[in-house]
Amino acid sequence: MKIAVAKGDGIGPEIMDAVLKVFTAATIPLEYDFVEMGKWVFDKGFSNGMTPAAQLTIENLGILFKGPMETPKGKGVKSVNVTARKTWNTYANKRVFQTLHGVETVFSKAGIPIDVTVVRENIEDTYGGIEHMLTHDVALSRRFITRPGSMQVIKYAFEMAKKKNAKRITCGHKANIMKITDGLFLDCFYEVAKEYPELKADDVIVDDLCLKLVTRPDKFDVVVLTNLQGDIVSDLCAGLVGGLGFAPSANIGDHICIFEAVHGTAPDIAGKNIANPTALLLSGVAMIRHVGFMENAAIIENALLYTLESGVHTGDFGDTTRPAVNTTEFANIIISNFGKTPIVNAKPLLPNMPVTPTIFKLEKNPMLVSKEMEDEHIVGVDMFIESAEQPEMIAHKCQRHGGVKFKLVNVSNRGTQVWPTGSLFTNLVNQYNTRFESLDGSALNQQDIIGLYVSLSGDFKICSLELLNSWGDKKAYSLAQGQ
Ligand code: NAI
Secondary structure, three states, rough: OOOEEEEEOOOHHHHHHHHHHHHHOOOOOEEEEEEEOOHHHHHHHOOOOOHHHHHHHHHHHHHEEEEEOOOOOOOOOOOOOHHHHHHOOEEEEEEEEEOOOOOOHHHHHHHOEEEHHHHHOOOEEEEEEEEEEOOOOOOOEEOOOOHEEEHHHHHHHHHHHHHHHOOOOEEEOOOOOOOOHHHHHHHHHHHHHHOOOEEEEEEHHHHHHHHHHOOHOOOOHHHHHHHHHHHHHHHHHHHHHOOOOHOOOEEEEEEEEEEEEEOOOOOOOOOOOOOOOOOHHHHHHHHHHHHOOHHHHHHHHHHHHHHHHOOOOOOOOOOOOOOOOOOOHHHHHHHOOOOOOOOOOOOOOOOOOOOOOOOOOOOOOOOOOOOOOOEEEEEEEEEHHHHHHHHHHHHHHHHHHOOOEEEEEEEEEEEEEEEEOOOOOOOOOOEEEEEEOOOOOOEEEEHHHHHHHHHHHOOEEEEEEEEEEEEEOOOOOOOOEEE
């Protein structure tokens, strides 16, 4: 069986070499195809951080084991880590945070065991990176949450929770504020939950979730979140179990899976051979289990757990009165501990059952579309305009453009209504949302919207627009604060 390997930047090559040394010593029948990805590939002129040959190899092999990669600072270059996850639709990012015996934390000292799996949506949200300056003062980020994308990751989370014999699955969200986007994610969560009556499914607002995780992490089992919130919550969970050096992750898709540590390239310690390879090793163990080498995975994991229990540590954790070992020494000690069993959480030696690799030859991009809503029609438009005038003047000018089709419903600034009612204490920026709705309630068409756009553009620069859709009586858009 062959997998693609990219060593990465910073500490990537050091920890990857250490992990592959452990795999080789464990005689896992895996071949590695080393591919060109990372900062140095950007530097060679490949704007997405990987060569076309690397892309082809990964698409043919279906599995990428990667070290952390640096995103060059400055405009115009996107993170190759995010590009990889998005390009290959690895929609679920599974991150496992477990108490490791020998890694002292406030919770281990208090005798509170932690076993939390965070499933983070991996494609959508603000990670679309679709951002624009609307005026010289106002930046906009578009946040996509889709029904099919949410269903993919939530279904994965429930299925994984069932296999793990989890008791509880929790949706973290901010649907009290982002009622439409996080509201959609939450609706999908409870829709899928109906198919898993044996699991206790509940939801917690993300700020409360952070508080609860840092006070009683043992109450949680599987947590599923949207992309950005999942990113933040999973670093919080890494802190609970001893730091980023212990946080593995798997990016799961239907065709391609990527295994990597949660942490980055650690430029502050790169090139010193002192980094902790545990997170990458645990990610690699998850990968070899994924391809069916169960016994090899258990032998390696038991040796790692035994090593940690015996007090061996790299410089980022452990008993500071005992000297730290370096990355290579840490790997060598793990190898010397093959066959040993940790006192706590020993893994059973299940037989190897290698999975036959599936070669996917796709002829077109898969299209994810759910059932259309009935009675969908356009009822208005939000015109985002640039202006440094006062709300009364904006409204006065806008009303002149409504014609026979539109009425101006309200004017808002940074999401707060400032006309027809508002407060003089609301600070303004030079970008307003002017909301127009159908004058007599009848459905509008795109030509009507363009007519309004042309008319309004006589008075204002229109930065962007959003159609106001309605499904039957249900409005598919949010109200302004105070509307
Ligand atoms: P980072 O995770 O690289 O480092 C944060 C802190 O944790 C540093 O003090 C570092 O020394 C320490 N640390 C991280 N991994 C460690 C390990 N294995 N052993 C011991 N200490 C470790 O985060 P930072 O500094 O924000 O990002 C550095 C670069 O990494 C950036 O270019 C970022 O874009 C990239 N990055 C890449 C990721 C990936 O490839 N999946 C994920 C996160 C960041």
